[in-house]
Amino acid sequence: MGGYLSVVIYLVMIVAFAIVSLAVARVLRPRRPFAAKLQTYECGAEPFGQAWVQFPVGFYLVALLFIVFDALAVFLFPWVLALRGLGMWAVVAMVVFLAILGLGWFYAFRERLLEWQ
Amino acid sequence: MSADVLAFWFLAIVLVGSALAVVLTKNLFHAVLWLALALTGTAGVFLLLDAEFLAAVQLLLYAGGIVTIVVFAIVVTERLVGERLSQTSRRIGGGAVVAGGVLALLLNAMRGQPFPAARPEMAGDLTRLIGETVLTRFVLPFELLAVLMLAALMGAIYFARPDE
Numbered sequence: 600m601g602g603y604l605s606v607v608i609y610l611v612m613i614v615a616f617a618i619v620s621l622a623v624a625r626v627l628r629p630r631r632p633f634a635a636k637l638q639t640y641e642c643g644a645e646p647f648g649q650a651w652v653q654f655p656v657g658f659y660l661v662a663l664l665f666i667v668f669d670a671l672a673v674f675l676f677p678w679v680l681a682l683r684g685l686g687m688w689a690v691v692a693m694v695v696f697l698a699i700l701g702l703g704w705f706y707a708f709r710e711r712l713l714e715w716q
Numbered sequence: 717m718s719a720d721v722l723a724f725w726f727l728a729i730v731l732v733g734s735a736l737a738v739v740l741t742k743n744l745f746h747a748v749l750w751l752a753l754a755l756t757g758t759a760g761v762f763l764l765l766d767a768e769f770l771a772a773v774q775l776l777l778y779a780g781g782i783v784t785i786v787v788f789a790i791v792v793t794e795r796l797v798g799e800r801l802s803q804t805s806r807r808i809g810g811g812a813v814v815a816g817g818v819l820a821l822l823l824n825a826m827r828g829q830p831f832p833a834a835r836p837e838m839a840g841d842l843t844r845l846i847g848e849t850v851l852t853r854f855v856l857p858f859e860l861l862a863v864l865m866l867a868a869l870m871g872a873i874y875f876a877r878p879d880e
Contacts, residue, residue: 603763604719654791660876662788666781667869673773674858677847689851692858699862703869710877 660712664704671700723764731757739811742804748786755779769843 639646674696682689707713734757737750755778762771850858 607723653793654788656792656876659785659788659792660873662785663869663872663876666777666785667865669777669781670865673776674850676772677769677843677850679847680841680844681847681851684848685851689847692851692855695859696862699859699866700869703866703873706870707873710873712873712877 657712660707664707664712667700667703671697720764723760727757727760727764731761740808744790745787748783748790751786752779752783755783766838767842769846 675693678689678693731754734750734754738747738754741747741750755774759771759774759779762768762774
């Protein structure tokens with residue numbers, strides 16, 4: 600557990616940096632608000648409509664694909680570490696695993712999920 | 717008080733606080749952000765127990781994946797667009813009673829059990845051990861897991877695909 604002391608110090612510094620810089624700015628900055636200044640910043644373009652628009656459902660489908668292959672990636676890490684000891688057997692086991700999940704990728708491809716409408 | 721104990725209490729406060737915020741906050745979107753904090757705190761608990769692999773999985777799958785799914789589920793839902801995303805927790809009293817009952821049951825079960833003063837040291841690289849066990853002893857469940865994930869993925873695609 601002792602190895603995480605540097606991580607803890609790092610985290611504390613991150614949080615402290617945010618709090619201190621925001622607090623100091625609040626104390627030091629002048630307050631002269633006017634309408635154009637309070638507008639939502641959209642890279643200089645005039646903002647219109649609401650921020651709450653319905654996003655295309657394609658985002659959700661991509662997220663679904665992502666989470667399955669995220670779970671797949673999780674198994675690759677212990678697999679790589681055990682690979683040297685187990686040899687060919689480990690390779691075959693992982694190829695079968697990837698092939699089964701590859702069917703899901705193929706299905707998504709067939710359903711034209713990967714094309715962006 | 718050792719660093720472990722200090723870290724545990726810090727994580728405990730963060731976890732309980734963020735979990736309460738998830739169910740009590742009015743804004744649905746803020747609830748999701750609190751959920752992300754709660755899931756990250758759980759990863760911290762895993763780190764405290766020397767389960768680095770589990771902590772990484774917790775961050776990758778839960779704080780990274782599940783939260784993404786929930787956020788996307790909110791922003792693509794037609795009925796929520798333009799509404800104020802508010803949720804009200806009705807029956808807070810009843811929920812508190814049930815939560816208190818569960819806590820009492822757990823405390824009752826734990827009472828009288830001796831707590832080990834120090835957790836046993838983990839021998840060797842845990843991640844490597846997981847890999848070796850998964851690929852030898854549990855190789856069949858491992859492959860079946862791929863089938864399960866395939867079924868879940870295909871089902872999700874089938875239901876969520878755009879209409880022709």
